[in-house]
Each structure stands twice: as C-alpha cells, then as structure tokens.
Amino acid sequence: MLQKPRGTRDFLPDEMEARRTIEWRMREVARLWGYREVCTPEFEDLELFTMRSGEGIVEEMYVFLDKGGRNLALRPEITASVIRMYINEAKVAPKPLRWCYFADCFRYERPQKGRYRQFWQFGVELIGADTALADAEVIMLAADMLNATGVTYDLKVGHLSFMKNLLKDLEPPAQRRVMAHLDKKDYDGLKATLDAMDKPELAHSLTTLLECRTLKEAFEIAGNIPGKERIEQTISLLDASGMKYSLNFGIARGLDYYTGTVFEGFAQNLGAENQILGGGTYRLAHLFGGDDVASCGFAIGFDRVMVSLGETQHKKDTVVAIVCTHEGRDHALEVARIFREAGIRSEMDLMERGLGAQLAHASKTADFAIVIGQREAESKNVTLRNLQTGEQKTLDPKSAIAEVASHGACR
RNA sequence: GCCAGGGUAGGGUAGUUGGUUAUCCUAGAGGACUGUGGAUCCUCCGACCCGGGUUCGAAUCUCGGCCCUGGCCCCA
Incomplete structure (x- = not known):
C-alpha cells in the first residue's frame, strides 16, 4: 500500500475541525490588531533562503530543479518570502505594514514529537516601524495570540x-x-x-x-x-x-540579522520540541536588494500548539438526519433545503436504507432525526425526534427548526 | 546524520521448540425487521510494512530497506 511521505500527516474531519477552531482564534486576534493576511508562493528560488540563512540550510530543505532548470525550494519558513514580497510589491506602501500569514512550510529533518516535515506556521510581520512601541506591540500581540489558543506557555523576552x-x-x-x-x-x-x-x-x-x-x-x-x-x-x-513574561538575555535566535529585541515562547507540557513561538526585530530587506527597513515579527508553531492542547474537546455541529420513506422523499428534500437555509447541518440517507436502518445510522451520527413519510408529506409537517431522549413530536418545519436551533448539539 | 523501542484488517489485539483456511473485539456493509434507532442473532468485508536469505514449509529465524514513536544533532 502507498504510504504518505515521511514526516507528513493526514487529518481526518475531527482533527481538521479542531485545527480550524484554533486557527480562527489566532486569525481573529490578528484582525483585531490590524494585521491583514498575505500569501506567498509555496516554493521560491533557492537563493532566497540561502541568502537569509546560509548555504548550510540546503541540506535541510526540499530542493529541486524545475523543467526550466531553475533551482527552487519548498519554503522552510515564511519571513524571507514576506520580505521579498514587500520589496517586490509594497515598498512604497504607507508605513507601517501590518501583515500576517497562516501557511505550511517544509523542512527535511528527522521527525519527532512536534516536528514534522510539513508543518504550519502562524506568523506576523510588522514592517517599517522602528520604535519601542512597535517592538512591544508585536510581543503583546504574540502573547494575545497564544492566550487565545489556550496553551500554557512561558514567554521569554x-x-x-x-x-x-x-x-x-x-x-x-x-x-x-x-x-x-x-x-x-x-x-x-x-x-x-x-x-x-x-x-x-x-x-x-x-x-x-x-x-x-x-x-x-x-x-x-x-x-x-x-x-x-x-x-x-x-x-x-x-x-x-x-x-x-520573563527577561532572558541568553536568547540568541542563532541568526545574524536579528538586531535587537528577541523573544521565544515555550509550551509547558511538551518534551524536546517545546518551542512554540520565536521572533524578534530584524533587518533583512537589504539582503534581498531592498531598503534597509526595520521589521519585527514572530512565527507560532501551529502544530506544536495543537500537540500541546492535546485532546481538548471542541464544540461540535448540531447534526440533523433527514430520514424518509420513498413516498416522503420529495418533501424531505424540501425540508432539508430549508433546514440548511436556516444554517443547520442536515444529512439525508443515500444508501436506500429502510426507515429503521436510517434511524440506526442517525443515532450514531446525528443529534436529531426528522422523519418524513407519507403522512408528513401529505400534511407538509415533519416528525422531529430527539435522538438523545427519544422524545418525538410532529410539527411544522419552521417550529422544528426553532426547536433544533434552541437545543444545540447534544452528543 | 546518530541512538533506543516498535510495525498482524480502518482502530485495538492473539499468535515462538517454524507446520492446515491466522484469533478475538470494534468499526463498516447487508439481513432477521417496508413508519421508528442504540439490544440480540446471522452473513459479508477486511491484515502478517516491503524485499532478499535459510527451509519441504516463515507472521515466527536472518539480512537489508521503508515507516512509526521518543531522544540526540539541528532548529531559519
């Protein structure tokens, strides 16, 4: 059987919902601070990354030659791309620029807990503001963002x-x-x-x-x-x-282009790979042929945040199963449509099962069942069954929607 | 790149002096049951990570690789 590439992961719906929940909390914090999302290519000229980090990193990247003979690399991080984009597209934009991103990166390294070959970073870059308040804003934003996720962490500045x-x-x-x-x-x-x-x-x-x-x-x-x-x-x-936060003057961040303030965040419940945030002020643009603009930014290791949060339960959708007999099918489709218009997730049987089997399935996958047979089709009503309590009543579709909406998920 | 421990259906498992058709649970599909589910019973589906070697015969022994888990190195 084909396996996924080493160090990559598949995400089933439950996990994706948990990830998106956390992602959107970070997005919301970024929005509130005025940081707007940008997007750069998944791959770039290899040179972009070697200029920033040295030739040594070639060994730790996915590097390839395209059909035109160009030396390209899957991005191992996003700051270099963002600064390149700034030079290419936004040099004359009014300062400061407040940008953020949420995207995947690739590194060719030995996988372990919290370290994967494809991983996601949520980052921000503040470009063109060279003041104490600029540095402080980025650090406060980092803390705000981590707080929003619910991780417990130590922040060192x-x-x-x-x-x-x-x-x-x-x-x-x-x-x-x-x-x-x-x-x-x-x-x-x-x-x-x-x-x-x-x-x-x-x-x-x-x-x-x-x-x-x-x-x-x-x-x-x-x-x-x-x-x-x-x-x-x-x-x-x-x-x-x-x-x-705590002060720590041993933070080196390993890179020559960091210029002043540096900060790192560590999850309290992770092992060897417990750094979930890193950032600081830097000057990078001149390396890529731009002006010597001051920048400050950070990136959050999204996957490590998720590992740290563990199996935290996330709110689930309310699910309504539309259960019908053959005679009720047309009416059932209509009812499903108005439930969806009301914002309620509604699923119909696609297996041509009998009523009993449909309910058996619904009991495993849904909160409510709407039963529609000949009687309901003729009266234009629905039978609403609470799959948790077994309580059941026949009412008009609008009342059923109200009932479901007021009840919420009960699984 | 290095070290340790692992790899049997989708998930979890049993299975060594090498020996019929690889065990059980769960999940999934169908049925008993064409207007009401979770119980029960029945049927079906589905696996020895890959490759070489030893052997009459390998899930089992052996070698190599791949992958997983954790750690080292690194960490932009």
Missing part, C-alpha cells in the same frame, strides 16, 4: 545588544562559537573556549548575564549598551500592559 556588547571584541566566528555554548548552557565548554581565546574573564560576565532577570542587573554587567533608552521603553511598555 531578551535583547541581543547585551551579549553583542560583551562579545564585541571577538571575531564573528568566535562569537558564534561562544553563542553556541551559551545556547546549550554548556558552561564548561564555554569556559574552555574562552580560555583558549585568552578571554577567561568573559565567561563569568556571560554566565551572569544569562542569570539576570532584571534590566538593571543586565546593564550593570554588559556596560554601556547602545540603544539603552529604547530597551527600557520597550520593557516598560510590556510591564504597563500587565502581560506575563
């Missing part, structure tokens, strides 16, 4: 300037090696590396910086930071908003 200031005397490759140690909390390795670089005193400052939980402490360790005021403003805006 940091700023790259502190670490960059401590490391400013090191060459970029050395900086990267040090950051790698910090990211893994490998303090022994860090010490060895710094000793080898003849900078042993840095080890203490760096590890202390990671332990800092207030701006004041961080400023004391890292010294005179460029943009100090902006950082203070951003953090005081977050504090004023009353949102929950």
Whole structure:
C-alpha cells in the first residue's frame, strides 16, 4: 500500500475541525490588531533562503530543479518570502505594514514529537516601524495570540545588544562559537573556549548575564549598551500592559540579522520540541536588494500548539438526519433545503436504507432525526425526534427548526 | 546524520521448540425487521510494512530497506 511521505500527516474531519477552531482564534486576534493576511508562493528560488540563512540550510530543505532548470525550494519558513514580497510589491506602501500569514512550510529533518516535515506556521510581520512601541506591540500581540489558543506557555523576552556588547571584541566566528555554548548552557565548554581565546574573564560576565532577570542587573554587567533608552521603553511598555513574561538575555535566535529585541515562547507540557513561538526585530530587506527597513515579527508553531492542547474537546455541529420513506422523499428534500437555509447541518440517507436502518445510522451520527413519510408529506409537517431522549413530536418545519436551533448539539 | 523501542484488517489485539483456511473485539456493509434507532442473532468485508536469505514449509529465524514513536544533532 502507498504510504504518505515521511514526516507528513493526514487529518481526518475531527482533527481538521479542531485545527480550524484554533486557527480562527489566532486569525481573529490578528484582525483585531490590524494585521491583514498575505500569501506567498509555496516554493521560491533557492537563493532566497540561502541568502537569509546560509548555504548550510540546503541540506535541510526540499530542493529541486524545475523543467526550466531553475533551482527552487519548498519554503522552510515564511519571513524571507514576506520580505521579498514587500520589496517586490509594497515598498512604497504607507508605513507601517501590518501583515500576517497562516501557511505550511517544509523542512527535511528527522521527525519527532512536534516536528514534522510539513508543518504550519502562524506568523506576523510588522514592517517599517522602528520604535519601542512597535517592538512591544508585536510581543503583546504574540502573547494575545497564544492566550487565545489556550496553551500554557512561558514567554521569554531578551535583547541581543547585551551579549553583542560583551562579545564585541571577538571575531564573528568566535562569537558564534561562544553563542553556541551559551545556547546549550554548556558552561564548561564555554569556559574552555574562552580560555583558549585568552578571554577567561568573559565567561563569568556571560554566565551572569544569562542569570539576570532584571534590566538593571543586565546593564550593570554588559556596560554601556547602545540603544539603552529604547530597551527600557520597550520593557516598560510590556510591564504597563500587565502581560506575563520573563527577561532572558541568553536568547540568541542563532541568526545574524536579528538586531535587537528577541523573544521565544515555550509550551509547558511538551518534551524536546517545546518551542512554540520565536521572533524578534530584524533587518533583512537589504539582503534581498531592498531598503534597509526595520521589521519585527514572530512565527507560532501551529502544530506544536495543537500537540500541546492535546485532546481538548471542541464544540461540535448540531447534526440533523433527514430520514424518509420513498413516498416522503420529495418533501424531505424540501425540508432539508430549508433546514440548511436556516444554517443547520442536515444529512439525508443515500444508501436506500429502510426507515429503521436510517434511524440506526442517525443515532450514531446525528443529534436529531426528522422523519418524513407519507403522512408528513401529505400534511407538509415533519416528525422531529430527539435522538438523545427519544422524545418525538410532529410539527411544522419552521417550529422544528426553532426547536433544533434552541437545543444545540447534544452528543 | 546518530541512538533506543516498535510495525498482524480502518482502530485495538492473539499468535515462538517454524507446520492446515491466522484469533478475538470494534468499526463498516447487508439481513432477521417496508413508519421508528442504540439490544440480540446471522452473513459479508477486511491484515502478517516491503524485499532478499535459510527451509519441504516463515507472521515466527536472518539480512537489508521503508515507516512509526521518543531522544540526540539541528532548529531559519
């Protein structure tokens, strides 16, 4: 039997309904903040992604040659595409631009819990606003969005300037090696590396910086930071908003183009792959031949949010089964139509079953049955049966609709 | 790319000194039952992940691959 490709998933209706429910909660939050949806191609020139992230990522992408000999890649993330689109289509649009997206991405990696080769991201990008309030808005929006889904998570906010200031005397490759140690909390390795670089005193400052939980402490360790005021403003805006977060100056986000504020969210009930959100301020447009516009954005790992939410029950549709005899069929079609016009999900038997068998099936799949035989066809009434209680009465279609609508799903 | 544990109908399972037609539950279809369901009974449907090897004979032993689950690495 044919199998689906490794790391991909099929979604049955129950799961899709749960996913759409959460998706729409995020969409609604984005809408309320003024972030409007954009859509970019599923595949792009390979170069778009290597320019952003380096040649190394080719190994972790779905890369292919099209019939015209073009080097293309399935998108491994969406920020690069959005910024490309901004340069191509919207450079002169009034700033700031508030955009969001919900779309699938592809990465060629070893699957595990919360990590798939096709996965969905809900992200936002705020383009062209370079202020403390812009940074704060994006973080508050991220928190709002995660709150709307119902996940329990920890949000960590940091700023790259502190670490960059401590490391400013090191060459970029050395900086990267040090950051790698910090990211893994490998303090022994860090010490060895710094000793080898003849900078042993840095080890203490760096590890202390990671332990800092207030701006004041961080400023004391890292010294005179460029943009100090902006950082203070951003953090005081977050504090004023009353949102929950913690400061963490060890967030490195691994990428050179992040410029300042960075933040990450972690689900409290997931294992190794528990990061559900990542974002920060960055400058990327100039890489793709655009202006050096400031941007700030984040992406939420939608599938991980769903894993974290687990088997949470979602509200189900009320289902009405239209059950009829041969004589009642024409009237039944008419009744089904007006039920649907009233917004009620209505399903008819397609198997030419007898009345008993139709009801047997309805009892497994529906909340109510509308029974229509010769008697109902002649009187233009319907028999409404509550499949939960067995209670049954004959009334006109409009009253039946009212009854079903007032009752709701009872499965 | 690395490590561990797995893979028998749609879902869940039984099945080793290798041996008839692979067990049971559930789901699905049909019937007993052409104006009223969930019970019961009957019938049907449907599986040994793939390939090589050993053997008279492999779900079972063996090798390779694929896939799943979790972890490492990575994580844009």
